[in-house]
Amino acid sequence: xxxxxxxxxxxxxxxxxxxxxxxxxxxxxxxxxxxxxxxxxxxxxxxxxxxxxxxxxxxxxxxxxxxxxxxxxxxxxxxxxxxxxxxxxxxxxxxxxxxxxxxxxxxxxxxxxxxxxxxxxxxxxxxxxxxxxxxxxxxxxxxxxxxxxxxxxxx
Amino acid sequence: xxxxxxxxxxxxxxxxxxxxxxxxxxxxxxxxxxxxxxxxxxxxxxxxxxxxxxxxxxxxxxxxxxxxxxxxxxxxxxxxxxxxxxxxxxxxxxxxxxxxxxxxxxxxxxxxxxxxxxxxxxxxxxxxxxxxxxxxxxxxxxxxxxxxxxxxxxx
Numbered sequence: 001x002x003x004x005x006x007x008x009x010x011x012x013x014x015x016x017x018x019x020x021x022x023x024x025x026x027x028x029x030x031x032x033x034x035x036x037x038x039x040x041x042x043x044x045x046x047x048x049x050x051x052x053x054x055x056x057x058x059x060x061x062x063x064x065x066x067x068x069x070x071x072x073x074x075x076x077x078x079x080x081x082x083x084x085x086x087x088x089x090x091x092x093x094x095x096x097x098x099x100x101x102x103x104x105x106x107x108x109x110x111x112x113x114x115x116x117x118x119x120x121x122x123x124x125x126x127x128x129x130x131x132x133x134x135x136x137x138x139x140x141x142x143x144x145x146x147x148x149x150x151x152x153x154x155x
Numbered sequence: 156x157x158x159x160x161x162x163x164x165x166x167x168x169x170x171x172x173x174x175x176x177x178x179x180x181x182x183x184x185x186x187x188x189x190x191x192x193x194x195x196x197x198x199x200x201x202x203x204x205x206x207x208x209x210x211x212x213x214x215x216x217x218x219x220x221x222x223x224x225x226x227x228x229x230x231x232x233x234x235x236x237x238x239x240x241x242x243x244x245x246x247x248x249x250x251x252x253x254x255x256x257x258x259x260x261x262x263x264x265x266x267x268x269x270x271x272x273x274x275x276x277x278x279x280x281x282x283x284x285x286x287x288x289x290x291x292x293x294x295x296x297x298x299x300x301x302x303x304x305x306x307x308x309x310x
Contacts, residue, residue: 001259008260012229019284024261074167078275103275104156105163106179108305110278120233120258123265125280127305129174150263150282 001027001115028121028151032095032113035061041070041087041098050137051097054144057155061094070100078103080110081120088118095121099140106130111143122151156182156270183276183306187250187268190216196225196242196253205292206252209299212310216249225255233258235265236275243273250276254295261285266298277306 004027011017038061040051048065055063066087073082084098094116102110108128113121124147126132126139145155159182166172193216195206203220210218221242228237239253249271257265263283268276279302281287281294300310 005260009230012226015226017226017229020256020261020263022285024259025283025285026261028259028261071167071170071172074172075164077273101175102278104179104183104270105160106175106183106306107275107277108175115259118232120262122262123257123280125278125305128180128307130177130180131305131307150280150286151261152283152286 001031001119025152029153031115031121032148032151032153033059035059035094037061037093038063038095038097039087039091039093040065041083041096043067043069046137047099047140050140051099051144054141054148054155055097058148058153064091066091070098073100078110080112080123084112084114085118088114088116097144099143109139109143111140111147113147122147124150156186156274180307184308186270186276187303187306187308188214190214190249192216192248193218193250193252194242194246194248195220196238196251198222198224201292202254202295205295206254206299209296209303209310210252213303213308219246219248221246225253228255233265235267235278239267239269240273243269243271252299254298264294264298266295266302268302277302279305 040048043066052063070083073079076082080098080100083100084096087096096114099111102108109126112123115121124143195203198221207218225238228234231237235253235255238255239251242251251269254266257263264281267278279298
């Protein structure tokens with residue numbers, strides 16, 4: 001991963017970068033499919049179950065949830081991302097999956113998948129809940145499927 | 156805005172927060188529709204034009220682009236967001252619109268709208284370019300329309 005990212009950085013510095021490359025995408029897919037341990041940054045059993053059930057269809061990982069409350073992330077600029085980083089700092093895993101508010105209150109939600117160093121591998125967004133009025137578990141399911149599909153992992 | 160956010164924060168602290176609220180969404184919509192000046196964090200004329208043309212359908216703002224290269228944001232954890240923050244730090248505007256890579260190389264793209272203090276108001280994502288193979292201007296157009304629609308602004 002480090003080598004692939006370094007190549008991408010050098011392309012940017014040299015002003016010859018032209019978007020994502022096949023090998024970068026493959027590497028991200030590999031990291032997800034080969035994950036041995038995944039931590040879901042929630043202490044909500046229902047949300048956890050939705051995410052676990054989908055992830056078990058793409059990888060063979062031990063999947064656990066956090067045993068602490070992550071709602072204080074809501075006082076930060078990007079709550080979903082912050083939840084993921086909280087999980088990263090207190091658990092050892094190959095992937096961290098977090099779901100929460102995208103940004104300011106009213107900005108809708110984000111689901112994000114981080115790797116073992118906290119790099120953003122993929123994500124997906126939902127409209128503000130005032131707008132979609134959908135069941136939250138159904139929404140999370142769609143978000144995770146979309147987050148995976150946008151990097152070429154279909155369920 | 157500050158008052159609305161403070162209320163949301165207090166709800167989170169008191170553990171009574173139940174998702175986005177109507178007034179929060181309305182405030183975000185207001186900020187976008189009433190923007191007087193918008194900076195697009197790109198120095199690419201074509202991408203700028205796509206974004207400007209759509210924004211002029213929802214607000215009556217002066218819209219300008221950056222005159223510096225933002226590609227060094229590609230060496231950061233969240234390049235699209237970083238481009239927006241670069242624009243925020245060097246221009247004075249009501250809104251900043253940035254578009255770039257979501258996270259790690261291979262993670263696809265993000266379009267994000269920040270307010271005058273750098274808060275994330277909305278965003279949208281596209282699959283990795285290896286996957287979608289779509290014309291970039293068409294893609295940006297869809298991203299901006301989606302970013303607006305998820306907070307209730309339809310074009």
